[in-house]
Amino acid sequence: MAQSWHMMIEFEPPMVASIVSNRNFSFDALTATRECVINIPTVEIAEKVVACGNSSGRKTDKFEAFGLTPVRASRVSAPLIAECYANLECKVVDTREVNRYCLFILEVVKAWIDPAKKHPRTIHHMGKGTFMVAGETIKLRSRMK
Amino acid sequence: MAQSWHMMIEFEPPMVASIVSNRNFSFDALTATRECVINIPTVEIAEKVVACGNSSGRKTDKFEAFGLTPVRASRVSAPLIAECYANLECKVVDTREVNRYCLFILEVVKAWIDPAKKHPRTIHHMGKGTFMVAGETIKLRSRMK
16 A cells, blocks of 8 residues: 555654555455565655555555565565565554544564665655655754754 | 654544653653644754654753744644644543553644645665655555545
C-alpha cells in the first residue's frame, strides 16, 4: 500500500507509529501477521507508488503489475522492495490504539538502505496526488537528536 | 519548542498526533493548558527554529531572544508566530498514550496560512541538526485523499 501518515516515536528501540485505514487490505494483513516492511521510495518510482495507492492487494499482485521486485527480508516474512531507497523491517508491538485511530505502533527490527543512492530524493504526500520532492539538505548547529 | 515527530491521524475532524518529551518545559505547559499552536516555519527562519530547540522556555523568553512575533490566536490561549508560514491552533483531545509514549492527540480547531508565501519551503528534521528543505512539488493522477 501507499502510506502517508507515520512518524518516529522512539530512538531506542527505534519505533514508528503508522496509520493504516481499516478499509485497506493491508489492515487485515498487518493485523493477522503483526509484521510489515516500510519501503521508502524516491521520486524515480513515484508513478509506481501512486499505482500501488490506486489499487488493492485483494485483486492485484502489485509486484507483478507495477514491475517491483520483492527481496527476502531477514527478520520478517513480508518482503523488501528492491527499487526502494530504504526498507524498514517492522513488528507490531502495540495495537492499543488500532480500534480508535487505526494507529499501529511498530518496532523497526532491521533497517536497509541502498548505498548506491547517494542523494535520495524522497517524496512526501501533501494530499490529492500532490507530492513534495525532497530538496537540498542543510546543516545547522543543533543539540537536537 | 522545536518539534520533529508529528503526523496527521484524521481528516474530519482534523487531528494530529505529536510526541513531546516529558523532559521539555513544553510537556508541562501542554499537560497543564491542554492547548497549543503548531507553528510551521520555512527555511528563511531555520536558524531561529534551531535556536528555539537549543534553549528552554523555563529560562528564556524565546520570542524576545530570537526576534519572533507572537500574535493572538482565535481559539486557544497560546500565540501564533507571525514569522511562520502556517499556524495550527490545537486542543489536546486524548492523553491516553502520554505516559507510555509522550504521545498527545490534538484536534486542530483553527488553521492559518500566510497567503503571501506562495512557495513555502518547509524544513524537515533528519536528526543531529540536518534538515531537508522542501523541493519541487509534483502532481500525479492519484485517487488518494
